[in-house]
Every structure is written in structure tokens, then in C-alpha cells.
Amino acid sequence: MTDARVVVVGGGLGGLAAAARLAARGHRVTLLEQAERVGGKLGTVAVDGFRFDTGPSLVTMPPVLERLFADTGAPLHDVLDLQRLEVAARYRFGEGAELDLPGRRDEIAPALDRALGAGAGAQWEAFLGHAERVWHATHEPFLESPVSAGGLARLSLRVRDLAAVAPWRSLRGVGARYLRDERLGLLLDRYATYSGSDPRRAPAALAVVPYVEQEFGSWYVRGGLRRLAEAVADRCRALGAEVRTGARVAGIDVAGGRVRGIRTADGDALPAEVVVANADAATVYGGLLPAGVGRATRWRLARTTPSSSGFVLLLGLDGRDPATPHHRVLFPPSRAAYDAEFDAYRGREPAPSPAVYVHAPDDPALRPGDASEAWFVLVTAPRHDPGRGVDWDAPGLAQRYAERVLALMAERGVDVRHRIRSCTVRTPADLERETLSPGGSIYGTSSDGALAAFLRPANRSPVDGLYLVGGSAHPGGGLPLVTLSAEITAGLCAARL
Template sequence: MRVVVVGAGVGGLAAAVRLQHAGHDVTVLEQSGAVGGKCSLVRLAGHRFDAGPSLLTMPHVLQDLLRDVGAAPLELLAVEPVTRYRFADGTAVELSADRDASAQALERWSPGAGEDWRRFLAVCDGMWRASERFLTGPPPWPPRRPGPGEAAPDPRDGLAVRPWQTLRGLARATVRDPRLRMVVERFATYAGSDPRRAPAALAVAGYVEHAFGAWHPRGGLFRVVEALVARFAELGGELRIHTRATGLVRAGARVDGVRVGGSATVVPADAVVWDGDALALARLLHGGAGAWRVPERSSSGLAVLLAVHGRTDGLAHHELRFPADLDAEFDDLFVHRRPVRDPTVYVSAPAATDPASEPEGQEGWFVLVNAPTGVDADWEAQADRVVARLGVADRVLARHVRSPHDLATETGAVGGAIYGAATHGRLGAVRRPGHRVRGVRNLLRVGGTAHPGGGLPLVMLGGALVARELGPA
């Protein structure tokens, strides 16, 4: 079967390499001159910067993918502590993938917080057991009858994910210290959402760091992309960069090919896998913006990549610096839709775990703040303020700013929305577009805007789901 994959993000590459390994004739079309999509690489002042995901969770998903297609596993380094959290009152605490170590650190920081953290993780244990089969199988929405060999849904799973609670409601029900509640509520940003409106089930996005650990491929996250591309080429797959899909050739309820560029050139296909924004696909299918209601978009991000002189004592691989008012941040993002005035600042410094990957006497800092989708702003000025807040302006040797507009241009994410639709509302976590496209039998979706969601392990699981759907050649 001739399969065309539109987009060389990790989800598209995972689907492509599995399908090529299964005997299909696969062609990947990538609009930009680089592979990886949101998991991109930026070279700056001798550094290799991961400009998208900055840690790997659920490492078994990656290693299973590589094993299944005959590739060698990647060397993964454990990130410990998982994250250092700093608060506006000057306090800080480090959380680990070791529950006992985290609970003890929290007790020293705030008596009772360790007990609360255990209670929160116990709730997440139940949520994970209820959610895992949905993450590895077809989307739970809309409801459908189980297929051959599938177990019937267990009603208790629906209760385990607490559909009556928002993530903020879960935080307040399980955690007493308002600072630790901020840690829990931050997990909504893993899906670009507002914890005040996001379902409690989004807690599992952060839970997996503590259940399965946080990991760093030696040399950086882009090694995942390089491994998938290399194996795809070894298997005989074709990758075309600088090739933009501009249309789908329809034949009733099927697509016969993908139109590329501004010409009449068509890449023929027996099946098409769309690894791009689900909204962009809908517009392509229905022409222009369409008359349907567009769901609220997820947040975007402003990334500032810094080559920093010297080595920092006590450097943490992942550090989060909270503002005094988290509600004001979410109001700026989702209510006022403007650059956040006092944002949470996330810093990833891989030199803490993988020092040999950095130039001698330097560190590479990936700095990220939340940003609204589809908003024009002076992002360079915003970057200046973020760097000043970090207190390293005098150590910066070089910097690169990646704005929401850049993200939209480079990856096709409409408005720069990282995760497509925001997961707001009681069913927000289960109403992502599925892998099947209604009305088109041989067109499938994959990637962070489709089921099962964003993040490296989930888009790889989505690739596996698409490969199972198409089956062996």
C-alpha cells in the first residue's frame, strides 16, 4: 500500500517507520527544511538546543517503538530531581521520581505536604489505571461498541478520573499548602489549558513523571527524531523536505493523493496520515476557515534559548519559578489574551544531567513561558524581561527567541497553539479528534492535536494506533 504521511513530527515519524517496517511504501512530506516538528533542534554557539519537549516520560513507549521496528534502543539518563520548584516567597522544594524522597523533602519544606503529596499520587494511581487503555487504544469519544477482542468499558473507570472535578478542584481536595497546589495546577499546562476549567484527569500528565521517572536521551531529545529518521531510511522510506501539502485529492469517501506546492503535482496514495494540526486538516477538507465553531485553542509558548557562560553551582536540569499570582497568569492567557505580565518561568539545563553534551565551561538553557495563541506582540521585549528575571543577562553569550508566530510558521500549528484545542470542560480530556476522519475512509490523524494527545510518548502511541489501523502490507 502506498501511504503518504503529511508532516515529519514525532507522531508522523513513529507512524511512518512502523508502516514502512510492516511492508508499506511510505513517503513523508515535510513543509519545512527540518524534521521533528515541535521536537526541533536549534544549533547556537556550539550548543544543540532541544527547542520543544525537554524531557521524556514513559520511556518504555520509545524503547518499544525502536525495538518493534528493529532499531537499537537509545541510552536514557535519569533526571533527578525531576523538577526544582521555586516560589515567590523565596522558598524552594525538589520533587523526585522516588515517592518517599519527595514526601520527605515536602515534609521538611512544609509539614503535612508530604502526606498530601502521597494522597494526591494515590488518586492519580487510580486515574492512571482507568486511563491507560484509552491512551493505547481508540478514542473514548464518541462512545462506541467494543470491537472484536476488546473489553467492555468498566463504569468504575469513569468515576476514577473524577469527571465532576476540575484540576483545581482536585488540588484543593488533596493538598493544603497553596504553593503545592500550584505544582498540581501546573499540570494543566502540559495540555495548554487552564486548571480552573480543565478536568481533573489532566493530573496524569504530571503524574507520569513520578510514576515512570523523567528521562533525558544522551545528547538531547532530538536524538529520538534522529533515530526514527535513520531507521525509516534504512527500511527504504522516502522523506521529502520543503514539500508543503496544499490539498487532498478526493474521490468520494476516499483520498487518492496529496497535492503539494503551488503546482498541480500530486503524490498518489492509497492512504494518507495527517501529522499536523487537526484544525488545519479540517480547513483543508472543507475549504478555508469554514463555518463551524472552532473550539477554544490551547496556549502557545515563548521559548528563549540561551548559551550561558560558566557553570552554575547546584544546577537543576528542570527548574520552575512560580509568580506570586498564578490566577493572573491564566487570566492573561485565556481571558485577556495578552503576553503574561508575570509568567511562570521554566528552565531546562541539560548540563545538570548530561554535561559532556555542552561546550566546556558553558551551559545551554532552554527557557519557556506560557503565551496566548494567535496574538501579535513584541516577543523580543518579552524575552528581555524573562532573561532579566533569571539574573543571567551578564552571562549570556548568544540567544535565540522562538515566538508563537515562529511556532505557527515552522510547524503549521494554527495560531501557534501547541496542543490544538484546549482541554476545557468535563469531557475535555476525551474529546480530542480521533485517528479516524469522519467521511473519509483512508485518511487518518496523528500528532499532538489528535488522540491520545500531546507529548512525546502520547504521539508515539498515536503512531502505533494508526499503524494498527492500517495493518500490515
């Protein structure tokens, strides 16, 4: 049992999970969150009796969460009610074909054949076979371990693994080897957006994303995924960690090449032997550290591509259709139209015809009565960048784009405009203000580029005693990777302490 002071900056899932793991090891942990409640992007909004998750809507790789709870106290199933989705998502393609993608891998190929024609299932299974090889090549040495030049070198020396990862190919490029049906190509493209990336530039290694979802299943937390953040925060407190909200950190103090503590916006100084930063890496290196510290990492971050953001409608609807799928994706009419969405990431206007994602859980806890539904509608969108890109605070833009998204839904067979009781719009600018993510980038940097997924900021910083955790650090964004990031970081901290 040790008694070292650890300060965690930021109460997103990564910070909470790292705090719980370090508290379970006996360290004195203080977590500071700038918002009035913890959770970061695992947020929730209540409007007129409706409640909406405003962040992730799926749990994949449940074993990662099970390990977090088992390592810190009572098991996951004692704390949260995870329910496996029998239909992971309903996909609608441009010509009107619909696919209910099963939540179990052995049911996927027959469903594809029924929806898209004979042979579609075999094409997808061939791709998943490749993705499985990538998974086995990368998950232990990369996703579950600290990133290092030595680790990448060892991977490069394993010829079969290197051929599977294929860093010289894009995700779309590797998909083209297996998927002759353009609709399957659209399905694969969608997984690049899970990391805020462009499938034409994202590395082939992202093939693990659909593999993980379909191998481990898609799961939902009854009561909303916000409950996951609350459960980990409760675990932190039960282990003796101090969790402070409304406490914004203004700087990380460094002297003699090592971390000394933090300063809050209120002027308080909190000494620490170890600081774990669950803030965006660009914010840590560009705003919290003293000038000149971490210059090389700051230079490298300035040359990376930020991830995309999201434009969101929170719809409280009158009436309820029991056949409404938990998830629905409405694709644009063609791959060319989908490519225009990715081109818009770097443009000055949002995409005119983006894919539309709808999360509509059948959960009584999220609606005011049985004759209603709470829908979270998302389109991937350019980040907020008034100087060089889209200014989401420009007068009228948010409302015009909200109307455009609702019209696209209607064109694609899902017209709910006559049912709307309440409509709340959330733009990338809103996300930036609420979470302090630059531009509202959901995942920090994108995975665009041959080695981008392998070159995120490391969990161990160049400053002795300072560590990074969360979606902008290794191994990346999304609930499972953020939870793995916390596991890696806590292990590094424990070794240091």
C-alpha cells in the same frame, strides 16, 4: 508482506513513528515534511557554538518508546542513551522555599516534608493515590485505544472508574480535595500547562500527568531530545520508507468519499491508498481537505479552545555552575498571580508575572566549552492572534517581554543577565511560521472543559483512508501520547490495508 502506498504528511514524531510502524509491516511509505529537516516541534537551534532543544525536554513513559523501537528493529537502548534524572525539577515558590523534586516516586514524600513542612508529603501521596486510580481507569481503554463513543459509554457504565475520572470536576477542583498547602496546588497547576490548558478548566483526568511522570520517572536523551526524532527518521529509512524534506503538501485529494492521494505545493500529485496526516487537525480539516469534506469535524474544531503557546529565550551563558538543576520552575508569588497567567491565554497582552521554566542540561554536546551553559527558558504564553489577541509581531513586544522574563528570573533568585553571551528570542508567531501550527498552539486544542481530553479529533477521519496522528489528534500532546497516537493510527491503517 503487503505493498500498499502510504503517504505521511508531516515529519513530527507522530508522523515518523507511524511511518516506521507501517514500513515495518511491509507497506510502501513516503513521508513528506515541509521543513528542511524532520522533527516538527522536536527542533534544535545552534547559536554561537551553543545548541538548544526547542521542543520537549523530558521523556516520560519510556516503555512507549521502547515498544516503538522493539516493534520496528533494534531496541531503544541500542540507539539512544536515555538517562534518568535523579532530580526531576527544582521548584521555587513565591516566599523563597525551594523543592528539589526527586525523580523516583518513593523519595518524593520525604522531600516534600523537608522543603514544605511536615504533612506535605502525605497530602501529595494521597493525591497520587487518586491519580493512580485515574490511570488504571483510562490508560488501556482510552490512551492506548482509538477513541469511540462506545468506549466512552463503557467507561461511563463502570461506576468506580467514572468516579475516579470525575469528568464533572476540574484538575484544580480534584486537587483541592487532597492538597491543603497552596504550594502543592501550584505544583499541580503546573501539570495542566503540559497540555496548554488552564487548571481551573482542565478536566480532573489530567491527574494522570503527574502520576505518569513520577511513576515512570523523568528521562533525558544525551545529545538532546532532537536525537529522538533523528533516530526514528533513521529507522524509517532503514525500513525502506522514503523521507522527503522541503516538500510542502498543498492538499489531500478525495473522490467518492475516499482519499486518493496528495498534491504538493510544487504541483506534484502523489497517489495513495492511505494518507496519514501529522499536521495540526485544524489545518487538515480547514486547509488541506476539499471544501465540504469533514464539515462536522471542522465545525467542532472551530468551537474548541486552542492550546496556549510558548515564549522562549535561548541563552548562551558564560561560566558554569555544576549545581545548576536540569529543570527549574520559578513560580509567581501567589496563586492569584498564577491565575493571571491563565487569564492571559484569552487576553490581548502576555501575562506580567508568569511562571518561568528553565531547561539547563549538563550536556557537553550542547555547549562550546566547559566554562559555559546553554539554557532554554520558557514561559507559557498566549497564541499568536493579531486580530483578537496578542500580536507577537508587534514592534518591540518580543524584546520588551524578553527583558521582563529576565527581570522576573532575577527577582526569583536566578539572575543571569551579566552572564549572557547570546540571547535568541522565539515567539508564538515564530512557532507558527516554523511548524504551521495555527497561532503557534503547541498542542492543537487545549484540554479545557469537562470532556475536552476525550473529544480530540479521532485518528480515523470521516474520509475513508485518511487518518490523523500527533498532538492535535487523539489521545493528545506530549511525547508519550504522540507516540501512542502513532501506534493507534498505524494499527488502524494496517487493518484498512
